[in-house]
Amino acid sequence: MNINKKNDKGNLLDLTPGKMVELFSDAVASSIPEREGAPRVVYRMAGDAYLLVEYGEMVLDLDLTFRVYALDHAIKEKQIEGVLETAPGVRSLLVNYDCLRLPLNKLLEELYDLEHSLPSLGEAEVSSRIVYLPIAYHDRWTKEAIAKYMKSVRAEAPYLPDNMEFVARCNALDGIEQVIYYHTATQHMVLALGDVYLGAPCAVPLDPRYRLVVPKYNPARMWTPEGAVGIGGSYVCIYPMESPGGYQLVGRTLSIWSTNQTSPAFSEAPWLLRPFDRIQFEPVSEPELEEAREAMLLQDYSLRIESDIFNLKKYNSFLNSIKDEVEAFKAKQEEASFRWTKGY
Amino acid sequence: MIAVIDGGLHTTVQDFPGRVGYWNIGIPPSGPMDPLAFRIANRLVGNQDDAAGLEITAKGPKLLFLKDTMIALTGAKLHGNLADQEVPWWEAVHVKKGDILSFGTLQGSGFRSYLSVAGGFDIPLYLGSKATFPYGRFGGLEGRPLKAGDLLSIDEAKKKEVLTKEGRTLPPENIPEYNHEWAVGVIPGPHEAPDFFTPEDVETFYSTPWRVHHNSNRLGYRLEGPRLQFARTDGGEGGSHPSNIHDCAYAIGTINFTGDMPVILTVDGPSLGGFVSIATIVTSEFWKIGQAAANNVIYFKKMSYKEAFANRWRQEKMLNSLT
Structure with missing residues (x-):
């Protein structure tokens, strides 16, 4: 096996043209160890049409997400013949390729080249819009979803009858009002789209002092209203259509998907959100939300969106400055979570 | 043009490889669940892979052809009747104006059947594909399975381009084997x-x-x-x-x-x-x-x-x- 042995091109693998790649293991095609300014890379096999490029350790770290998007951008720029499409995750990029046009060893060669050309991301900046979304917390629509679940799937569970009370308990908070306070105290950054389907954001609270963590439903709901906002693990999602789902529901917001692009907010695409958008939730009443949702359909709702830049270095030094507070909050969370989800 | 008399259990318009290019947004490709049988059906009538055809699930539709055309049926074998004759599978078949194609039960194993028409269906593209995604309510015919009263247009321009020979069959050794x-x-x-x-x-x-x-x-x-x-x-x-x-x-x-x-x-x-x-x-x-x-x-x-x-x-x- 020639893995991690540099050849004269400076690549990490002997990639003689036409030669079939020797796999590192059955499931891992290759890997690159951690280097100065670059995380470990593991190239995981996902059949003969996909490769999953995974960065770093199993942790939520925006440095890794930035790296994912840097690679994604580099692949698109290079227009590699045989790469059909790519899909980013939190710390990985899925590459869909046609192995008849681009065999695995050639794909790996291209990816190695790109990996070594990516700049260190310590100084990275991305354009990042701030999207202000009105939200009705503890609303009748999500309560209806919970009631349906209790009637048809499971009548008793730690997260029933009130998902928000459960969120409060799991995070050592003092009831629903405090959940709302925490949820609006931080912006939520969109790390990927499609969680699940149609532009649904996989978003994470940027300020870890307000990062609510809660287990998902088990088993999942059969029905969730469109526009519902939920928390699962440490991620926040907005449901783009009526669908099954497993996140703990906290409220309802605007539509984030429009098939026929009927509103100005959707003039560019049927989906509203983009990676690195920062969502700022703003509490409104149920009638106010209904009005906003209707206005959006009638094309006379102006969604507040501000263009901005997000600087990774500044963010990391901010994280450093609040380290002690975060650790104290996490310890409280873990204790509460252990107590309320025992036997879950 | 084809008139749908009965939509069957779950019949959808699909194309291959479907709506590729939006996986990063969370839009699935859709397309045929059995791409092999679907692509064979298209090739038997002289179509390209991307020509839209029908995916039929377990119980077939009832279709009235309003024009002469060439079709092919592949995938799970249903009892099929075309103008009161048993219709062959894995073969290009000529259909005359006024013919009715109807289906009975599944013969043996397999679950999904495919119908291609020379030229493919003429349906608007949504995000680059004609594939139906019923869950998102887009693609295909109004984003849903076929129902009675639907009309399916055939791409007449493409139909003139394709060279179909009636009776073109798939060599028996290439027919996929279905089992339980x-x-x-x-x-x-x-x-x-x-x-x-x-x-x-x-x-x-x-x-x-x-x-x-x-x-x-x-x-x-x-x-x-x-x-x-x-x-x-x-x-x-x-x-x-x-x-x-x-x-x-x-x-x-x-x-x-x-x-x-x-x-x-x-x-x-x-x-x-x-x-x-x-x-x-x-x-x-x-x-x-x-x-x-x-x-x-x-x-x-x-x-x-x-x-x-x-x-x-x-x-x-x-x-x-x-x-």
Whole structure:
């Protein structure tokens, strides 16, 4: 096996043209160890049409997400013949390729080249819009979803009858009002789209002092209203259509998907959100939300969106400055979570 | 033009490879669940792969042809009647104006059948494809399965371009074999690793006759079988179940553990999620899932990348021999 042995091109693998790649293991095609300014890379096999490029350790770290998007951008720029499409995750990029046009060893060669050309991301900046979304917390629509679940799937569970009370308990908070306070105290950054389907954001609270963590439903709901906002693990999602789902529901917001692009907010695409958008939730009443949702359909709702830049270095030094507070909050969370989800 | 007299159980317009290019947004490709039979059907009538045809599920539709045309039927064999004659499968068939095509029950195994028409269906593209995604209510005919009263237009311009010979048949040795038990080739990964699965889990995965759950569809195939142990007690930051990880994009055909139950993610499936996938079905074998019916048995057969590549190459060569 020639893995991690540099050849004269400076690549990490002997990639003689036409030669079939020797796999590192059955499931891992290759890997690159951690280097100065670059995380470990593991190239995981996902059949003969996909490769999953995974960065770093199993942790939520925006440095890794930035790296994912840097690679994604580099692949698109290079227009590699045989790469059909790519899909980013939190710390990985899925590459869909046609192995008849681009065999695995050639794909790996291209990816190695790109990996070594990516700049260190310590100084990275991305354009990042701030999207202000009105939200009705503890609303009748999500309560209806919970009631349906209790009637048809499971009548008793730690997260029933009130998902928000459960969120409060799991995070050592003092009831629903405090959940709302925490949820609006931080912006939520969109790390990927499609969680699940149609532009649904996989978003994470940027300020870890307000990062609510809660287990998902088990088993999942059969029905969730469109526009519902939920928390699962440490991620926040907005449901783009009526669908099954497993996140703990906290409220309802605007539509984030429009098939026929009927509103100005959707003039560019049927989906509203983009990676690195920062969502700022703003509490409104149920009638106010209904009005906003209707206005959006009638094309006379102006969604507040501000263009901005997000600087990774500044963010990391901010994280450093609040380290002690975060650790104290996490310890409280873990204790509460252990107590309320025992036997879950 | 074709008039739909009865839509059947679940008949949808699909094209191949479907709505590719939006996986990063969470829009699935859709397209045929059995791409092999679908592509053969198109090639028999002289179409390109991307010509839109019908996917028929278990109970067929009843169709009235308002113009002469050429069709081909492939996939699971239904009792089919064209102008009161038994209609052949895996063969280009001439249809006359006024003919009615109707279907009875399934003959033998297999679950999905395909109908191609010379020229393909003339339907607006949505995000580059005609494939129906009923769950998102777009693509195909108003984003839904066919129903009585629908009219399907045929692309007349394309129809003039295609050269169809009546009676063009698929050589019998190329007709795929359908069964109640399926050995499906997979490549291990992306998450078959000691971090997630124990060696016993891997052993169990490859030795179990997995039974197709009745609640399986174009989004995913649920499999009934033993519970795995998992190498961890929880999913760490990813969640409370040991199958949880930080969200990553899924491959179509990956075998994913959403909690305790394995699910094969198929063409209308979700793109992103926080669960581990033990193995992924190779491209040339994915069609078997499209033909697997509820209560069928699936065995997963480990395949190397080399074998997968060679099989894919042979399959494309066979398809190219049909044009």
